[in-house]
Amino acid sequence: MRVLGVEGTAWCASAAVHDTETDETFIESDAYEPDSGGIHPREAAEHMGDAIPRVIETALQRADGEIDAVAFSKGPGLGPCLRVAGTAARALAGTLDVPLVGVNHMVAHLEIGRHESGFDSPVCLNASGANAHLLGFHDGRYRVLGETMDTGVGNAIDKFTRHLGWSHPGGPKVEEAAKGGEYVDLPYVVKGMDFSFSGLMSAAKDAVGDVPASEASGGQSEHRSDDGEAVENVCFSLQEHVFAMLTEVSERALSLTGSDELVLGGGVGQNARLREMLAEMCEQRGAEFYAPEPRFLRDNAGMIAVLGAKMAAAGDTIEIADSAIDPDFRPDEVPVTWRDNESVAVGHGVTDGTSMSGLSDPRRGAEAVVDVQDGVIVKRRLPKGYRHPALDATLRRDRTVLEARLLSEARKAGVPTPLVHDVDVPEATLRLQHVGDSDLADALTAEHARELGGHLARLHDRGLVHGDPTTKNVRVGDRLFLVDFGLGYHSGHPEDHAMDLHVFEGSVAGTATDSAAICRAFEDGYAAVGDDVVLERLAEIRGRGRYQ
Numbered sequence: 001m002r003v004l005g006v007e008g009t010a011w012c013a014s015a016a017v018h019d020t021e022t023d024e025t026f027i028e029s030d031a032y033e034p035d036s037g038g039i040h041p042r043e044a045a046e047h048m049g050d051a052i053p054r055v056i057e058t059a060l061q062r063a064d065g066e067i068d069a070v071a072f073s074k075g076p077g078l079g080p081c082l083r084v085a086g087t088a089a090r091a092l093a094g095t096l097d098v099p100l101v102g103v104n105h106m107v108a109h110l111e112i113g114r115h116e117s118g119f120d121s122p123v124c125l126n127a128s129g130a131n132a133h134l135l136g137f138h139d140g141r142y143r144v145l146g147e148t149m150d151t152g153v154g155n156a157i158d159k160f161t162r163h164l165g166w167s168h169p170g171g172p173k174v175e176e177a178a179k180g181g182e183y184v185d186l187p188y189v190v191k192g193m194d195f196s197f198s199g200l201m202s203a204a205k206d207a208v209g210d211v212p213a214s215e216a217s218g219g220q221s222e223h224r225s226d227d228g229e230a231v232e233n234v235c236f237s238l239q240e241h242v243f244a245m246l247t248e249v250s251e252r253a254l255s256l257t258g259s260d261e262l263v264l265g266g267g268v269g270q271n272a273r274l275r276e277m278l279a280e281m282c283e284q285r286g287a288e289f290y291a292p293e294p295r296f297l298r299d300n301a302g303m304i305a306v307l308g309a310k311m312a313a314a315g316d317t318i319e320i321a322d323s324a325i326d327p328d329f330r331p332d333e334v335p336v337t338w339r340d341n342e343s344v345a346v347g348h349g350v351t352d353g354t355s356m357s358g359l360s361d362p363r364r365g366a367e368a369v370v371d372v373q374d375g376v377i378v379k380r381r382l383p384k385g386y387r388h389p390a391l392d393a394t395l396r397r398d399r400t401v402l403e404a405r406l407l408s409e410a411r412k413a414g415v416p417t418p419l420v421h422d423v424d425v426p427e428a429t430l431r432l433q434h435v436g437d438s439d440l441a442d443a444l445t446a447e448h449a450r451e452l453g454g455h456l457a458r459l460h461d462r463g464l465v466h467g468d469p470t471t472k473n474v475r476v477g478d479r480l481f482l483v484d485f486g487l488g489y490h491s492g493h494p495e496d497h498a499m500d501l502h503v504f505e506g507s508v509a510g511t512a513t514d515s516a517a518i519c520r521a522f523e524d525g526y527a528a529v530g531d532d533v534v535l536e537r538l539a540e541i542r543g544r545g546r547y548q
């Protein structure tokens, strides 16, 4: 089968032909480059109007007119651009009298890595301009295991470079400038498998200070402002922080799902440092890592044609009348018709291993290695080779200290936690009481979810946030125990409390079969003890469109 793909979500006007017999993909692209600033939706749509017919013509010539289906990006993306590309795709399917396939651009970023790697059921990190999220297949859909709470990763970096006056896109220029840089401290914000860039980007802008207009031009690494840190140092550190955050949450997703395969997708995936960190993390934990070649990472119609072919083969085509574009099309809205209903979430994962009982072999979680010595849990945060040593030392120390403190504060708030026998800060090691018989992930009932809801409400009431309350960080015995407070902190803000609930529900949606009933019981349990404002904020977080 030969499928012609059309891509036009934002900056890249592209058409491609994928041949399923030979597995060859021809791609013709024409990029929009703004004269100044970021992407202007109207200008980008004008570019689409010019370039889409041209790239389609080239692709058609290449295919000698033999096309069995036309696939196009239905969303997410910029409405004006999507409309132009969608109209062209519809017209072409009509003219050729072949079926039309509506593809989700984010799922395409993921599927191209799965296709190329031959992996069965990987976790996928999508690191693109307007998005950043982790996806895992479960119960017939790609579930969002974690994502940015504000801007996409590429857009965050591009905004920083706009502050420097550098032209769009900024990502490759930061990569270049970072080569001469040294480490400076910046904020690092990870909440379970979610993360946020806004604080980090403001701090990076503050660190460089005001950039004189005369210097704000091309994005060379020697730019220095009068009152701030050298630009190359900030670029270097920005990469170290942003990519370590993405690598950490990827590792947590591998742990939570028990998967040992990771694929990368999206334009930021072209960055060598990000790929290096992900590869090193996977190697350290014995997982496989695959990054597609650059032409399949940045926006391109090849990935649309490849997924379009799989969908067409599964009969997943649409009528013209149902082919409206959707600028907010989320990946978890797509019924996955082209895969067997297997699942990445096999539930054998460990996040920090605190849950391991009586094991002779140490177990490696996302966060730490845990073993049992004389009935006592020994939890060591070993250095992570992928992180810059200074960042690594800070995170290991701070998290060890905070974990010990929050475990005891939580107990005072009436929430069962293991006793802390000993804290060794230089070695980032805790000795903890062994609690419970299994993880909540292996004993996930509505009753337990309700009890957990109550415990989180008690924590929040005392101004404590767990930070990572997944089903793997709760132990079940005669009662529930909360463990692994390493991402915890103090806050009385409803947003932070609601994020705890969001993280728990994300871990349930990614792994459990009856997730709706579990989440209902969880929220009931929370409502019985806690503040309604937090549940209202949770609904708001859930409804937030994150395509910025």
Ligand SMILES: C[C@@H](O)[C@H](NC(=O)OP(=O)(O)OC[C@H]1O[C@@H](n2cnc3c(N)ncnc32)[C@H](O)[C@@H]1O)C(=O)O
Pocket: 009, 010, 011, 076, 077, 078, 105, 106, 109, 127, 128, 129, 130, 131, 152, 153, 154, 155, 157, 158, 169, 170, 171, 172, 175, 266, 267, 268, 269, 270, 271, 272, 297, 298, 299
């Ligand atoms: C909705 C859709 O239009 C959007 N696509 C998109 O944003 O284009 P994509 O090609 O996946 O990613 C572009 C981003 O990728 C960044 N980028 C490109 N090369 C980079 C590099 N070497 N290092 C860091 N970032 C890089 C650019 O700065 C830009 O922000 C998306 O997938 O979110």
Ligand SMILES: [Fe+2]
Pocket: 105, 109, 128, 129, 266, 267, 298, 299
């Ligand atoms: Fe993209």
